[in-house]
Amino acid sequence: MSAASVNVPAELRPWTVRFPEYAPVDVTPPELRPDALAEHVPEWAEAASSPGEISREEWRRRLHHTVVPFLFDADGWPVNPTGRTGRVGRNLKKWGENQAADPLVFAGQGEDRHVLLIQRDDTGEWAMPGGMVDPGENPERDTVARELREETALDLSHLKPTVLTRRYVDDHRASDHAWVTTTVCVYHLAHIPAIQAGDDAADARWVPAADTPTLRDGLDAIGGVLHAAHSPVIAQGMDHINGHIPAAAPRY
């Protein structure tokens, strides 16, 4: 995995702004390059070695189910809805939008409130225990419960969470032609249940989360860094369970 990218000034990010000198870095890892791709299909990646190999009909189908709508460039390639990233190629399963789902689990009340975080085994950052939506899954009904079980051994499949938001994730793997969106679902438990880190996570913990400073102190205490893209969502989740802002309405 390469984290390299060229810096794109904010005013040059929009696709509508001309930027003839733009020279993005290709972040495609060796296993997703055309000569090796077939070995990793379908588990790791979809078979197309460029977005141009995907039919218009298939793009239409995907747009119909998209979380964040996106446009196409003059070659018919999907372009990142947040603009130029400084990266091209693919370091994700699919071209275009890759849908994830993230359970945001709080337990306890007031000063005793905690949030469930895992330590990612790729970046070492602490994050919500989410993952990619598998084919045929409903993110808020199936994916969040499955990811929770796999990453923390916590089974909340008997509960219906609240959909907090559906949004773009500023994921380190994103490029101009492949990116991540997520559906974030909130659970609030009365008591703190036992958890255990699964194979996909380096660690799993209940971190104090009475408010944002408490969460920061809790992470400092374990020498942890919060996944930057998840930080505003966790703050939004705290506001939501404090009764300050409404969540998005569930789709099912």
Ligand code: RP5
């Ligand atoms: C983040 O990466 C998403 O918000 C989600 O937490 C996660 C999905 O990727 P994997 O953990 O499946 O690699 O962007």
